[in-house]
Every structure is written in C-alpha cells, then in structure tokens.
C-alpha cells in the first residue's frame with residue numbers, strides 16, 4: 001500500500017456550522033408546538049420528541065432547529081442514526097457528521113467531549129429507535145461533560161436519561177367528528193391544510209367546497225392527523241375523488257383490524273394509507289418501490305437501474321410516478337446526479353414487501369454487487385489525476401456501502417472482504433481510520449481462505465492501525481498479509497506487505513531493518529514485474545537515503561519512482577515522489593528546481609485536498625522561501641503548514657524532518673513576520689494552496705482578511721477563552737488581571753497570545769470574535 005498515511009481529511013463540515021437539509025415541501029401548522037419547543041430547547045439540555053411513525057418528529061425537529069439556529073453559534077447538526085446497526089459506530093458517526101478529525105486511537109466519545117468542550121452546539125439525534133441502549137449512555141456522558149451542548153432526540157420511545165424532557169409529538173389537529181364545518185373553516189385546520197397543500201401538487205385546482213367538505217373532513221380523521229398518511233392519500237387526488245380515497249382507506253383499515261387486533265389504531269391508520277397507495281401502483285411500480293427499500297442512503301438513476309435490474313432509461317417513468325405519489329422524494333440539492341430518498345417508515349414497509357414477495361435475497365445480492373462494483377471502480381481510479389471525484393461519490397453513498405458491507409459479512413464474506421479492501425483508500429484519504437479498522441477487522445475475521453483481497457485487507461488494516469499510532473498491531477496484521485501472500489505465491493503482494501513493514505520500522509527510526517525489508521521487497525517486485533509495487537518500494541528507499549543524507553541516491557530513486565508512477569497514470573505516486581524530490585533539490589541548493597517540483601506536486605495533489613500531504617509541500621516551500629530571503633512569504637507558508645497540521649490532528653514527524661525547521665525558524669525571527677505567520681495559520685486548505693501557487697497575487701492575506709477560525713480547533717486554552725470573553729466585555733488588561741487574580745503582566749501576555757492565536761491585530765477583533773463564537777458564562 002502506498003504511503004497513504006494519516007490525517008487526510010477533506011470533509012470539513014465544521015466550517016459550515018450546520019448541515020440542515022433544505023425542504024422541497026411546505027411546512028404546515030404546528031405553531032403551538034413550536035412556541036413551546038422554542039422556549040424549552042433553550043432551557044433544557046435534552047429534549048426527546050417521541051411519537052408514532054410518520055407523525056412528523058423529524059420535520060418538527062428540523063423546523064425547530066432552523067428557528068433557534070442563531071442561538072447556537074458553534075453549529076446545529078443533524079445526525080441520522082436510523083441507518084446504524086452497530087452501537088460502536090454511534091459516537092464515530094456523530095464525530096464524522098460534525099467534521100471532527102480523528103486523533104490517533106482516541107476513543108470517539110472522548111474526542112467528541114474534548115472537541116465540543118464548552119461550545120454552544122445543538123445536535124439532533126434523529127431516529128434513535130434501533131439504538132436506544134447505545135444512545136442513552138452516550139447522551140448522558142455528552143451532556144455531563146459539555147455544559148453548553150443541547151441535544152434533541154427523535155425516537156419512538158423515550159431514551160430514559162436523567163434530565164430528559166420528553167415531548168410527545170401528537171398528530172395534527174383534525175376536524176371534530178360531531179361538528180359540521182364550512183369549507184373555509186375546515187381549510188384552517190392543521191391536517192386539512194396539509195392535505196390541501198399536498199393535494200394541489202397532484203391536482204392544482206383541488207379545493208374544499210360545500211360538496212366535498214364532509215368527505216375531506218372524514219378522510220383526514222380516518223388518517224388520524226398523521227402527516228405521512230395525509231401526504232400519501234393527498235397524492236392520489238388527481239386520480240381519485242375524496243370519496244373513493246376514503247372508501248379505499250376504510251377497506252384497508254377493516255382488513256388490518258380483522259387481521260391484527262393488537263396493532264395500535266394510529267399504526268393501523270398509517271399502514272392503511274401506505275397499503276392503499278401501494279395497491280394502486282402498477283406492477284412495475286410496485287416492483288421498483290420494493291427494491292428501492294434496499295437503499296438506506298438514497299439512490300440516483302444509475303444505482304437504481306443497476307440494483308433493480310432495469311435497462312438504462314427504463315426506470316425513470318415509474319420513479320417519477322413514485323415521487324408523484326409521495327412514495328419517494330427527490331433530495332433538494334444542487335448535487336449531480338440527482339438523488340432520491342424514501343422516508344424511513346416507507347422503507348420499512350418496502351422491505352417487508354420484498355420479504356413477502358420472496359425477493360429479499362435477490363435484492364440484497366444485487367445491492368451488494370452494485371456497491372462492490374462501485375467501490376472497486378473507485379479504487380481503480382482514485383489515484384488518477386481526476387480521482388478525487390470518487391471520494392465525493394463514496395461520501396454520498398456512505399450509508400449504502402456500509403449497509404452492503406453489513407449484509408455481505410453475514411451472507412457472502414468473500415464479497416465483504418473485496419468490498420472492504422476496495423474501500424481502504426477512501427478511509428485513508430478521508431482519515432476515517434477508526435471506522436476502517438473496525439470494518440476491516442470484522443471482514444478479515446469472517447474469511448479463512450487465503451486470497452488477494454484478504455492480503456489487501458490485512459494490509460489495509462495495518463495501515464489504519466499504523467495511522468492511529470498502534471504499531472505493534474499494525475505489524476501483526478501486515479505480517480499476516482505477508483503470510484497470505486506467500487501462501488498464494490503472490491510476489492507482488494508480498495512486496496507490498498514488506499514495504500509496509502519497512503514503513504513501520506522507518507517511522508520508528510529503525511532505518512537498518514527498514515532498508516533490509518525494502519531490499520527484499522524490491523527483489524520480489526522485480527521478479528513479479530510489478531511496476532506498481534516497485535515504484536512504491538523505490539520511493540520508500542528514497543526516503544531512507546534522504547534520512548541518511550545521501551541526496552544523490554535519493555534523487556535517483558525518487559526520479560525512478562516518479563517515472564513508474566507516470567507510466568501507470570498514478571498521480572499520487574508522482575505527487576508524493578515530487579514532494580520529496582523537491583525537498584532533495586532544496587537540500588542540494590537547487591532552489592529553482594525545488595520550487596518548480598513542489599509546485600508540480602501541489603498541482604497534482606490539489607483535487608484530493610489531503611491536508612497532510614499539502615502541509616508537507618507547504619513546509620518545503622516555506623524553506624525555499626526562507627533560503628531565498630523572502631521572510632514574510634516564508635512566515636505565511638510556515639503558519640499555513642502548522643495550521644493545517646493542527647486542524648488535521650497530525651502529529652507525525654518522520655526522521656527526515658529533523659532539520660526542517662532551522663531555516664524557517666531563522667526566517668521567523670526576522671522582523672515583520674509574526675503577522676503573516678498568524679494569518680497563514682488561519683488559512684484553510686484552499687486559501688493556502690491558492691497562495692502557495694501564486695494565485696493570490698503574491699500578497700499574503702492579512703489577519704484582517706483571513707477567515708476567522710472555527711471555534712473547534714481555534715486552539716485557545718481554557719484560560720485564554722476566559723480572557724477572550726473578558727475582552728469582549730470591554731475590560732482593560734488591568735481589570736482582566738484583577739478579575740482572574742493574576743498580575744497585569746500575565747493578563748497582558750494572555751491577551752497577546754489570544755491575538756496571536758486568532759491572528760488578529762486588535763482587541764476589537766478579539767472582542768467581535770468572542771461575542772460571535774463564545775457562549776456567555
């Protein structure tokens with residue numbers, strides 16, 4: 001496995017401060033609930049919205065979150081838990097959603113606690129129903145440790161956590177049975193309003209008038225005010241009159257009542273609504289609907305056609321009819337291709353129907369086969385110049401491939417191991433090492449037969465553990481990979497395993513063993529005529545030569561590895577090789593070549609946006625600038641390097657980095673460099689790359705124009721946060737000193753450090769930042 005190491009995270013949701021999805025349909029009614037909930041959510045720490053399926057819990061939680069967004073300056077996050085099966089993944093999923101970068105082997109929950117700290121954040125845990133046992137203790141710990149965190153949970157039952165406020169979401173208001181309404185009055189009742197709004201989507205002329213007023217009134221009563229049922233029924237208004245609709249519903253309801261007397265009435269109503277919608281579909285639409293139930297994470301036309309066994313273009317019309325009938329929905333987003341989704345209650349129903357129709361197994365295999373194919377295609381192209389696109393594809397399909405992996409581990413371990421192996425580069429690029437390790441370890445435990453994907457997965461597992469700093473475990477896994485490769489007689493796979501063992505020894509500073517392993521790996525790679533393995537081994541040997549100061553040997557090896565990378569269209573190989581070759585040029589005083597090579601490397605890396613690699617290039621660019629006496633430029637680049645590494649949680653310093661800082665440090669001691677350094681430190685990865693490539697007009701962004709840091713990772717200590725708050729209250733240094741029982745000088749020092757860390761030049765900027773980002777105490 002190439003040097004695809006740590007901290008390569010690119011999602012960066014933290015910058016956006018919320019991930020609330022847009023809505024395509026109108027929100028109706030619920031004013032009374034919202035008035036109460038708005039107050040409660042600011043007073044309570046844990047609010048659980050409890051209610052039956054389809055009653056509108058999620059929609060209400062989202063509306064509430066929108067309404068109070070401003071009171072949570074550090075962010076509002078929706079975490080969908082409905083798709084999770086494994087309790088182990090709950091904390092990790094929350095952290096991933098918040099864009100929190102993994103730190104070594106740190107426990108996800110500990111890390112969440114540390115990152116959330118005293119930020120004022122609102123997190124919605126949507127649909128806890130499968131995982132109440134895991135969510136409850138997690139919620140308790142988060143609330144205890146993060147004083148300004150508020151949680152909203154939606155669930156069919158309470159979580160049972162101390163301090164939980166349970167809010168029962170009732171169905172919408174329905175017309176009273178004993179009263180007769182006129183049309184206008186009726187249209188003002190919540191459930192009717194929703195019915196009319198949705199009915200007009202399929203039949204724009206639809207209104208309540210004296211003719212149908214009684215029927216509409218009965219219909220929404222029959223649906224017991226459940227928004228999902230109402231939406232489903234209303235979607236047929238272009239085709240059926242309210243009288244027909246009402247008849248169908250009553251029929252279905254009767255059937256359900258006679259079949260299952262224990263089913264609660266509301267459940268029965270919703271079920272009747274879904275049943276009637278389903279009954280009305282044509283056979284090919286029903287088939288499609290059932291199969292679409294497989295997609296826990298939504299679908300696009302391509303994945304739909306593949307999983308449902310349709311010819312290109314064949315599925316569009318039936319899909320459009322499902323959308324018209326509210327049985328599926330387009331996801332509001334500008335993303336291409338368009339994605340569609342099914343609400344949880346409908347998906348559960350679809351899967352039930354799949355099972356009744358005896359199609360569950362075939363649907364599952366088709367689903368797994370598609371995502372296996374997708375992941376293997378991604379793996380094949382991810383290192384190519386345009387490969388970064390595949391990272392986004394796998395991001396969008398995350399819930400689906402997770403689900404495919406879970407099925408496959410049980411049903412078809414051979415497919416599971418291939419899928420896990422194919423996903424390894426994704427986990428690596430994104431820095432999702434804990435998830436990668438968790439899933440790879442389950443998959444490798446599920447197969448006994450030696451195979452190439454097994455060897456690859458074991459190396460992947462070793463890579464994840466290595467990136468987390470767990471070298472002994474990593475070594476054991478890679479040794480197993482080597483044993484598998486040997487049993488298969490696969491010299492290329494053995495070479496890859498050996499070079500990985502060398503990588504681990506190298507990181508530990510044991511250059512002798514690393515070199516011995518590489519010598520053997522190179523021999524094997526040559527025997528197997530594997531250019532891929534050879535390129536990687538030569539690169540790694542180049543690093544050892546560099547570490548030992550043998551620049552000429554290093555140069556030759558790196559050049560050869562770059563050449564092999566070019567021949568294979570592996571832009572990562574070329575990019576990584578160029579990063580270090582640039583460094584060799586720098587060390588041997590060929591500054592022009594160093595500059596050109598580093599820029600080439602940056603150009604190649606750019607689309608993948610991997611902070612660790614970009615930081616390494618910036619670091620060398622800073623040294624080139626320092627050598628040239630361009631101190632301000634060097635300072636900005638050094639600041640940017642540090643900022644990226646800090647935010648990506650990278651702590652590695654391989655042996656070759658020992659003298660790196662001396663040149664840059666000299667530059668930093670020159671006058672006028674502290675501000676550009678601070679400004680660079682705030683730059684996000686995009687700004688840093690633009691600046692380094694000279695696209696920002698060679699003019700370093702100043703602290704004033706740089707984006708203010710996210711409160712996560714602004715890196716202020718507790719004391720510094722306290723000082724920042726007091727600055728925001730307009731206190732002088734002396735006043736701050738007396739408030740915190742410290743000397744004037746110490747207070748002054750703190751203010752200075754806060755300004756430097758935030759990259760600001762004035763107190764006023766600190767005050768503005770603190771007022772915006774820090775909750776009042």
Ligand SMILES: Nc1ncnc2c1ncn2[C@@H]1O[C@H](COP(=O)(O)OP(=O)(O)OP(=O)(O)O)[C@@H](O)[C@H]1O
Pocket residue numbers: 025026027028029030051052053054055056057058059060127154194227228231343344345
């Ligand atoms: N107040 C409302 N205004 C408009 N539409 C609503 C409203 N409440 C719910 N809906 C719609 O009704 C459907 C079901 O609502 P929602 O998904 O929020 O239910 P839920 O209680 O979360 O269900 P589940 O238990 O299955 O998760 C959705 O299509 C939603 O958009």
Ligand SMILES: [Mg+2]
Pocket residue numbers: 057058059126127154344
């Ligand atoms: Mg819901």
